Amino acid sequence: MSPLIADRVTYEIAKFADPDAIIVNEAGSVAMHSFDFNPIGGRELFYYYGSHLGSGVGTAAGVKLARPNQQVICLVGDGSFIFGPTALWNMARLELPVIVVVYNNHAYSGPHSRVVANVPSGRMVQTGQFVHDYLGNPDMNMADIARGFGVAGEVVESPAQLREALARARAHTVDGKPYLLDVQVARRGVGWAEKPWVPPIRLAAIRQKRV
Numbered sequence: 001m002s003p004l005i006a007d008r009v010t011y012e013i014a015k016f017a018d019p020d021a022i023i024v025n026e027a028g029s030v031a032m033h034s035f036d037f038n039p040i041g042g043r044e045l046f047y048y049y050g051s052h053l054g055s056g057v058g059t060a061a062g063v064k065l066a067r068p069n070q071q072v073i074c075l076v077g078d079g080s081f082i083f084g085p086t087a088l089w090n091m092a093r094l095e096l097p098v099i100v101v102v103y104n105n106h107a108y109s110g111p112h113s114r115v116v117a118n119v120p121s122g123r124m125v126q127t128g129q130f131v132h133d134y135l136g137n138p139d140m141n142m143a144d145i146a147r148g149f150g151v152a153g154e155v156v157e158s159p160a161q162l163r164e165a166l167a168r169a170r171a172h173t174v175d176g177k178p179y180l181l182d183v184q185v186a187r188r189g190v191g192w193a194e195k196p197w198v199p200p201i202r203l204a205a206i207r208q209k210r211v
């Protein structure tokens with residue numbers, strides 16, 4: 001089934017994670033269920049979110065440096081990820097075996113839902129034309145971005161592939177290397193069309209010189 005439901009992704013990762021894994025969370029609108037966190041010897045949650053996007057990947061690198069003997073899994077939204085993927089390069093360079101999972105719904109879904117909730121009679125809601133929330137068309141390939149920083153990874157489109165990809169991620173980390181999963185997840189909430197509107201700004205129609 002593609003795209004996946006975000007909750008299914010979380011469930012599969014919770015099944016996969018080590019009993020003392022550290023979860024670094026910058027997946028803002030994803031519910032952190034199923035992990036059964038217990039900082040006294042069990043799984044730990046490192047959570048910093050809300051004000052400045054882009055901290056997740058760098059935080060995960062730092063947590064791995066501080067706790068080299070625990071599995072570190074970074075959960076991050078696609079919008080948050082693109083604000084700060086740079087620490088992937090540090091993971092590659094310093095050989096920090098972190099698993100990064102991008103919940104890629106091709107959207108700033110949280111702000112979208114807040115606009116709909118807070119300005120229900122607003123023009124964007126009336127027209128269904130949300131100027132700033134959709135990150136698809138063209139879709140960003142986070143595995144390609146990771147490759148650019150020297151980190152291996154893959155795009156994941158089904159629960160079966162997710163389980164296989166997590167096994168590959170584990171193999172990479174056992175080998176001392178980071179790994180990134182770009183998991184295609186469904187946009188949730190009100191006001192999302194299957195193919196959301198994009199602003200019709202095209203230079204081709206107005207430019208006079210082919211430069």
Ligand SMILES: Cc1ncc(C[n+]2csc(CCOP(=O)(O)OP(=O)(O)O)c2C)c(N)n1
Binds near residue numbers: 027052078081083110
């Ligand atoms: C530097 C910065 N710019 C903009 C914002 C506003 N903002 C808060 S959440 C968010 C979208 C996050 O998108 P994503 O990580 O894909 O999560 P989703 O809501 O789609 O689950 C934005 C743009 C912010 N918090 N920080």
Ligand SMILES: [Mg+2]
Binds near residue numbers: 077079104106107109
């Ligand atoms: Mg998103």
